[in-house]
Amino acid sequence: MAGREGPRPGGRSARVQASVHAAVQALMTRMERAAITIPAIAAEAGVTPSTIYRRWGDIQELLADVAVERLKPDMVPIDTGNGGNDLLAWAEQYAEEMSSKPGREMIRDVLASQDGSGAYQCCNFTRQQIEVITARAQLRGEGFPDVDTVMDRVVSPIMYRILFGEAPDAAHVARLVAGAMELVSPARASVDEPA
Amino acid sequence: MAGREGPRPGGRSARVQASVHAAVQALMTRMERAAITIPAIAAEAGVTPSTIYRRWGDIQELLADVAVERLKPDMVPIDTGNGGNDLLAWAEQYAEEMSSKPGREMIRDVLASQDGSGAYQCCNFTRQQIEVITARAQLRGEGFPDVDTVMDRVVSPIMYRILFGEAPDAAHVARLVAGAMELVSPARASVDEPA
Known part of the structure; x- marks a missing residue:
């Protein structure tokens, strides 16, 4: 299920998406965009890196997804x-x-x-x-x-x-x-x- | 010296730039863009990867430089x-x-x-x-x-x-x-x- 299509509100998938998006935005306020990595986002969001890779593929797609939301x-x-x-x-x-x-x-x-x-x-x-x-x-x-x-x-x-x-x-x-x-x-x- | 500013024509720097640009274009005809790496470009161009890192910083800047030329x-x-x-x-x-x-x-x-x-x-x-x-x-x-x-x-x-x-x-x-x-x-x- 692609994050961009919008998971069922309140579901587990939606909670993962919300916490990963929030983690990206939090890291963006603390560090240069180019320095942000998937392991850092995963640590901030409290999920495993493989959760992020599985859902978004790579960091570029995740950053695009967050940008569209914003x-x-x-x-x-x-x-x-x-x-x-x-x-x-x-x-x-x-x-x-x-x-x-x-x-x-x-x-x-x-x-x-x-x-x-x-x-x-x-x-x-x-x-x-x-x-x-x-x-x-x-x-x-x-x-x-x-x-x-x-x-x-x-x-x-x-x-x-x-x-x-x-x-x-x-x-x-x-x-x-x-x-x-x-x-x-x-x-x-x-x-x-x-x- | 940034590649984009244009080195002296025919000089060593110009020859390096031309061969690196040609290597990128050759690789682009043979493989997916996302799979192209600096070591692969360096091997194709016959230069060391550090020559490329020193001159362009990262692959994104090199690809941008090649794209502007094209x-x-x-x-x-x-x-x-x-x-x-x-x-x-x-x-x-x-x-x-x-x-x-x-x-x-x-x-x-x-x-x-x-x-x-x-x-x-x-x-x-x-x-x-x-x-x-x-x-x-x-x-x-x-x-x-x-x-x-x-x-x-x-x-x-x-x-x-x-x-x-x-x-x-x-x-x-x-x-x-x-x-x-x-x-x-x-x-x-x-x-x-x-x-």
Whole structure:
């Protein structure tokens, strides 16, 4: 049973997963990531190393699994009363969190995994946040770009620059959001969009 | 002396680098990437393992270095006689190459390196290609978006989808290119742009 698929809550398997995840996070606060080994994690979690090898295969897959868990959004996007401003507030926070040292390490761990499912899940977490903003805009009767447009015009350039160069500054994020919002025909948009 | 900075051509250091790079590439054709070790590379290259450790530190940095070399573009973007079509042809090829198995592995190797300079160099290779297309469009007197716009609207979404989901299809790439070209004011654009 792969940890990432989510074992039955409260079961033995779930308790092992929770304690191994907690052990990884505890070690990360005390030592350099590159120095963390499976025996050290096992000792911290109170399980045998073979439990970890059996379940995750290697440390890269375990680190990816922990990173995916940590990248799961823990809040609903802020409701500013306007879709364009909701998207701007969300994008600013996303750029800030992902470009932080822990953010970059989590992304790196997810992408280093041979199994691409973690990266796919992270992308889905992001899509779900955009869908919340979209649904609210639609309820208010506002025009709002579709999720793929927001992924292409806002999320992708933020992530590309974090991975391959420098994190975009606030002015750049605002331009990206404006570039996504410009696709909404003015006839459908019932509220102001950010400049 | 770091391999990535480029040793004096023809010098001893350059010959070591070339033979180690060739050894990595030869091993990659014969075995799974995950099974490649520094001692195996050293044996193939005819150098001692300590030569490799001294120069690259660990296998991850060596693989990143080899990947950056391989990601260096070996041709000038095709000249179709029109900036929009040049960009479309280039973007289709970029999406195809980067989403191939070797392409994905090279990107993964570059991003897995602790040293971010490889990722930065890859981004620069891409910018240089766009600059060639831009310069040709300007010589022809065509309007053409600036390099940052092309990076944000075309390159970033292609790379994001390759890393976090599925590679974009040809129709999607064409939409991305059209989305970058739409920023060129019609007054400045002297030729047709792709629909």
